[in-house]
Amino acid sequence: MMGMEFKAAILTTAVLAILLCSPALAQKSPPVSVALPPSTSPAPAPAPHYVDLAALLGVAGPFHTFLSYLQKTEVIKTFQSQANNTDEGITIFVPKDSAFAALKKSTFSNLTGDQLKQLLLYHAFPKYYPLATFRNLSVLNPVNTFAGSPYTLNLTDNMGTISVQSMWSKPKISSSVYATDPVAVYSIDKVLLPMQLFSKDPPLAPAPAPAPQSGASDLAPSPSGGKEGGKDKADSTSAAYRVGASGLLAAVAGGLMLLW
Numbered sequence: 001m002m003g004m005e006f007k008a009a010i011l012t013t014a015v016l017a018i019l020l021c022s023p024a025l026a027q028k029s030p031p032v033s034v035a036l037p038p039s040t041s042p043a044p045a046p047a048p049h050y051v052d053l054a055a056l057l058g059v060a061g062p063f064h065t066f067l068s069y070l071q072k073t074e075v076i077k078t079f080q081s082q083a084n085n086t087d088e089g090i091t092i093f094v095p096k097d098s099a100f101a102a103l104k105k106s107t108f109s110n111l112t113g114d115q116l117k118q119l120l121l122y123h124a125f126p127k128y129y130p131l132a133t134f135r136n137l138s139v140l141n142p143v144n145t146f147a148g149s150p151y152t153l154n155l156t157d158n159m160g161t162i163s164v165q166s167m168w169s170k171p172k173i174s175s176s177v178y179a180t181d182p183v184a185v186y187s188i189d190k191v192l193l194p195m196q197l198f199s200k201d202p203p204l205a206p207a208p209a210p211a212p213q214s215g216a217s218d219l220a221p222s223p224s225g226g227k228e229g230g231k232d233k234a235d236s237t238s239a240a241y242r243v244g245a246s247g248l249l250a251a252v253a254g255g256l257m258l259l260w
Helices: 002-021 053-059 064-073 075-083 097-101 113-121 131-140 223-259
Strands: 090-095 152-158 161-165 173-180 183-188
Touching: 053 064, 053 075, 053 183, 064 075, 064 090, 064 097, 064 113, 075 090, 075 113, 131 152, 131 173, 161 173
Parallel strands: 090 183
Antiparallel strands: 152 161, 173 183
16 A cells, blocks of 8 residues: 555656656746946047147248248158157247348359258257246256257346347347147247357348339428528629619719719
């Protein structure tokens, strides 16, 4: 009897196991959605803003002569590359057009291509210097320029008036054209002339002839001319009167003598 019960228990257990394992009867679990964490990658950095030196010099100034030399020698590319180097930057001293006009044209036409490049590089420091740093910078005189040694400049700060001294010229910084790190551009009233390129002080251009002044017409009477003319006329009239009176007296005297 107990054997029958044991068999029945085993049969029941087997049936239950079959039912639980059947795919048709097994309960399907709902799919689990996994939320992904938000992206934590940083946004791309904006492209750095670079100053277009050719465009800047083209609208400021007038610096057309200096810009023309920069473009002719391609030194503008060297300056622009340095301006884009935000670690060092650049400081440029730009002569006005009048500074070039004050020198004879032969001053620059006699330079070779390499010498002209050196002259242009001589007008820049390969580092950004705001005006506030020039007082301390003058202590380091002489300061190397972009042209390298021995092309140096001496700086002086006299009560805020900053001068840039080369061998044959000592221009003052007349204005700050642009001064935002990494680019500083300062206007000067003379061309920087190093002794390495000029053995003596280059001659100045001849001064322009003064414009002729429009004077009074030769035909127009002068303020004093009228008086003098009137005086001459009066003198002539007086002389004629005196001559006439003398003649009349002589005639009367002659008549009296005839009566006697």
